Amino acid sequence: SRPLIIVLGDQLTLSLPTLREAPENAVVALCEVAREAHYVPHHIQKIGVFLAAMRHFAQTLREKGFTVHYSALGDADNTHDIITETERLASAYDCDHIQAVRPGEWRLWQAMQKRQNAPVPWQLWEDDRFFTTPEEFAQWAEGRKQLRLEYFYREQRKRSGLLMENGKPAGGQWNFDHDNREPLPKTFEAPHPPQHPQDALTREALTVAQQHFDHHMGTLETFNWPVTRHQALVELRHFLDHCLPDFGRYQDAISDTEPFLFHSRLAVAMNIGLLSPREVCEAAATCYATGSAPINAVEGFIRQILGWREYVRGLYWTQMPDYKRENRLGFTRDLPAFYWDGNTDMRCLQRAIEMTIDNSYAHHIQRLMVTGNFALLCGVKPEALCDWYLAVYADACEWVELPNTLGMVLHADGGLMGSKPYCASGKYIDKMSDHCQHCRYSPKQVTGAKACPLNSLYWHFLETHDSTLSQNPRMKLIYGSLAKMKTEKRDAMRQQAEAFLDQLDTAPGYGDAIHT
Ligand code: FAD
Ligand code: DLZ
Incomplete structure (x- = not known):
């Protein structure tokens, strides 16, 4: 038996369950496909992030000894669709089944499920990079008249042990939101995000993005997103040292000049797999424990990840596909x-x-x-x-x-x-x-x-x-x-x-x- 393990653009971590348990003879595939770049007109920096991070992750996998096939956008035989490209590679490498971890979008999940009995069958694995699985969320939601973030979040705190002291919430309260509504002072200095150097692989990926998606929103000239695990860790350290202490009180503030303020910019790295939400929350909790950031900041930040991020994911997987068709207020206008x-x-x-x-x-x-x-x-x-x-x-x-x-x-x-x-x-x-x-x-x-x-x-x-x-x-x-x-x-x-x-x-x- 020989699996073809497909790693999607938002699954770039060695901790992915299929990679953790990969047999010696497995072939790992990453596929750049036009379809993923076109189904909505993505910002060119978003495309740049995915292409650069995927190319770097393929290199990491090779360094770790995996057999890797990388389908690049410019390859003549690329079929430009995740499902067909994966199946083409499975047969090219004589694999008898395909292993995939739950993707981030229902449309792909459904397409994969339909191929579970295909000649080269797809085996679908749960994504364990989150604190909760969709099944656990469904269990929590069952029988509740109303779903509310606050109750879900408290359960998550107890389950994870994050910001808990002897079974009680650290600082004596579950939620410090009322301390987190300050506008910005007249003069203040927002920390500058770290500047990520671009190596040859990043430059090459950005050139490809430019060649294929020149007409999309934005420019690559100011591209400064982390595309490797190392760069993501630099972002995390910068956030903990320079932004977290003020994250809470200015969380809701808006500036005419400063785009990032005291926010972490970490959603990109977490969503594509370069950082795990658990390590980010644990690092923030350590800042509270060592006294380098106050409780309102650390609790507010952890609530966004342990609470909101998990909550929206649970809702998504338990409510789709009907959720996408909802329009209870009956809106009809096109986008301005x-x-x-x-x-x-x-x-x-x-x-x-x-x-x-x-x-x-x-x-x-x-x-x-x-x-x-x-x-x-x-x-x-x-x-x-x-x-x-x-x-x-x-x-x-x-x-x-x-x-x-x-x-x-x-x-x-x-x-x-x-x-x-x-x-x-x-x-x-x-x-x-x-x-x-x-x-x-x-x-x-x-x-x-x-x-x-x-x-x-x-x-x-x-x-x-x-x-x-x-x-x-x-x-x-x-x-x-x-x-x-x-x-x-x-x-x-x-x-x-x-x-x-x-x-x-x-x-x-x-x-x-x-x-x-
Ligand atoms: P920070 O302000 O530093 O917050 C820390 C982390 O908390 C974020 O990185 C993120 O992982 C998490 N978080 C915060 N708020 C939310 C939330 N409401 N839901 C889920 N996670 C949250 N976030 C995405 O990651 N992807 C999206 O596609 C996305 N679309 C959004 C669309 C709308 C209309 C709104 C209102 C919010 C959306 N968010 C989305 C949530 C949130 O705005 C972003 O996570 C955040 O702005 C990313 O910047 P940051 O990493 O600096 O976040
Ligand atoms: C967003 C994106 C883009 C632009 N390109 C690719 C790609 O070429 N290959 C790939 O595997 N993933 C890409 N992605 C991210 C996918 O859209 C994402 O993996 C799915 O939405 C499912 O999570």
Whole structure:
């Protein structure tokens, strides 16, 4: 018996179960295929990350003594599809079965499952790089009327022992979120991310990305993502030493100039396999134990990974494929055209999108409360918004992108991800950022030429979805304010919002244009 072990672009670790248990005669395959680069119009830096990291990992595997086949994008016999390419290689190397670890996207999982009884059958293995398996999540979720992150997270803390002291949460509380909402001070210095040198292999991979995907969003000139385990460890060390102590209090803050602030930038490395979530959480917990970072920062950071990251993955695998079709608020609008070029006079959106184009990155609050909130208030349809998030961020994989976009941002899953929509007016942006002072609109005005569009859109959104949202206990207060407003004011706000929405250019089928 001889297996062909397929290692996908987001499985680049020697700890992958199929590699840990690989027999001597196994052939390990990594396949660059056009199809994975085209199914949404990925940012060119995202493609660069995958190609460079895959090529480096193939080299690591060879150094460890594995027999490796690497299908490169330029190979004449490349079939450019994960399934067919894997099967072609299995027969070329006389392998009698294929071994694959659960991929990060349902579409591939389904395609692999369909081949379990093929002439060269696919054997599917569970991915044990996470704290929880989909089966464990399903067990936790079973019989619960409501799924809530907080309860899941507490279980995860107990199970993992992270930030636990004698069976109790470190610092005396499970969650320090209320300490984590500070805007940035007027003057501050954001740490500069480490600059990763580019070796010949990285340069070659980036050249290939440039040759094939020149027309995609972004540039490779500013490419600075970790593509090896060593570089990922450098990023981790930098985060622990320079960012973690302030991660908590400025976690929700937004800056007009600084894209990364005190965020870790580690999602890319974790999602493709260069770092394990467990080692990242353990390293952060050590900083609390040794006194180099406060509890609100360390707990806040660990909650994102041990809590949210695992929670969204559990939701994804237990709710798919129906989840992707959800649209409970009935949204129909295409994506506003400026999401692709940042060409808008709303400063917060302009800067979040420009930073996205420059770095293939925006931090969580920019994704949720700037580009996300605007799409929610305008009623952008889930498939259009999901394709955008999946395309533009270097860390985007569907298992994590979809619940965040469809559930957390668009509230399209009826509240599985969040007990209320994260909708906000210009007031929120003004409080948490310094954008408004550079903007032609005023967050203080609701109607008139200078009024921040987010204000009228906010009330318009609440009015439009009154029947679905007003009974939500967490929305009672805001619907109370709406009810108290004079009819003339409401009419004026509605008209202002409708006029804005009428002139909003959308980009139907932008992704399709890129595909061809
Ligand atoms: P930090 O702010 O340093 O946070 C630390 C880590 O916590 C992250 O690296 C990430 O692994 C985890 N984390 C934080 N928030 C979340 C969350 N809501 N869900 C899951 N994990 C979380 N994250 C992705 O990894 N891939 C995506 O495709 C993705 N799409 C998103 C789409 C939308 C609309 C939103 C609102 C969020 C999305 N996120 C996604 C979650 C989060 O925004 C990113 O993980 C984070 O911004 C990555 O930057 P960082 O590594 O500097 O994170
Ligand atoms: C995102 C991506 C890209 C651009 N290219 C490849 C590739 O050529 N080969 C590959 O194995 N994976 C690639 N990926 C990541 C895959 O899309 C990812 O592995 C799947 O979405 C499933 O997790």
